[in-house]
Amino acid sequence: MIIITVAFLMSTGTIIKSFFLFGWSKKKSKDQSSVSHLRKPFRQLSYEALLKATDRFSSSNVIGKGRFGFVYKGVLQEDGTNVAIKVLDLKHRRASKSFKAECKALRNIRHRNIVKIITCCSSIDFKGNDFKALIYELMANGSLEIWLHSSGQEANNRQGIAQSLTLLQRISIAIDVASALDYLHHNCRKPIVHCDLKPSNILLNNDMTAHVGDFGLARIISGPRKPKVRRSIGVRGTIGYTAPEYGMGREVTVQGDVYSYGILVLEMMTGKRPTDSLFEGGLNLHNYAKTVLPDQVMEIADPKLVHEAQAATINNQIRVRARSHSPRDCLISMIRIGVACSVESPQDRMTISAVLTELHLIRNNLLRNQAHY
Incomplete structure (x- = not known):
């Protein structure tokens, strides 16, 4: 042979x-x-x-x-x-x-x-x-997809893991993914656009550190720091996560990854896929989240996160002076980021570097609040 x-x-x-x-x-x-x-x-x-x-x-x-x-x-x-x-x-x-x-x-x-x-x-x-x-x-804890959407029994059967992600874990995963994108977009010799960011392509190791995988659709941008390559053909990526401009034949850019990232963050906070049957007739995950900011965020948040926030409040674990750092406030901040990254216009989206700065502040606030528990 x-x-x-x-x-x-x-x-x-x-x-x-x-x-x-x-x-x-x-x-x-x-x-x-x-x-x-x-x-x-x-x-x-x-x-x-x-x-x-x-x-x-x-x-x-x-x-x-x-x-x-x-x-x-x-x-x-x-x-x-x-x-x-x-x-x-x-x-x-x-x-x-x-x-x-x-x-x-x-x-x-x-x-x-x-x-x-x-x-x-x-x-x-x-x-x-x-x-x-x-x-x-091998990533011992499987994909983010399994942790977000598989039943506990299914997760155990497939990966030998339990399914439960706290708000702090989700924020940390969001930071890990943003760190990877910031590296790909700004710190490689030639910028790389992933083009298929979604939960099944986010893999978790033993200590739940997130790793971006599956670069089968990735594109290396020619020329130093140029934000585009040759024109894409049709939808590039996965329906629900693909930037809307790709469906119109626009060029592949780092802003397209930012859009996918925004949808990923909203999915982690709400527990809903962008392809959920709820999103019909012009409604999408972006609009679904945007319309509830800031007062009705708890109505659309993943029930597990709602329960976590309520448990902290009921048990008197949040002091008055730390209220701005409560799980609810952190949820609002995370959904704001998801919405800001997934706006329709590419030039109006947050940069991934700005996202990283905000995420570290949110996590620090949550940790500061938990220190008072």
């Missing part, structure tokens, strides 16, 4: 591309020439190794499903490393393009809130079919 492997070395946090990229090649690349100078060898995984790691891609090891394939949990026999393996369905006409886009986006970025890629495999399976997979560090 002939195997072509695309490997990435995580050395001091940097992901380096090597060997054959996305196809057959006999030419020695510039990247190849530097391999011999590296202290550690590249990690290369064959199709057979991944087959063993996932118990022959058993359905019992499926932990996620995307538009281009399935994600399996696995254990590498070589060293016992727990991994998440995203196997591309190459029958999908855009799967290979997604594979290339993700490799390109992830090869030179590193951030504590971006999923870590271990390696990639471009190979041939035992039937002679092309095989492509991306191997990531």
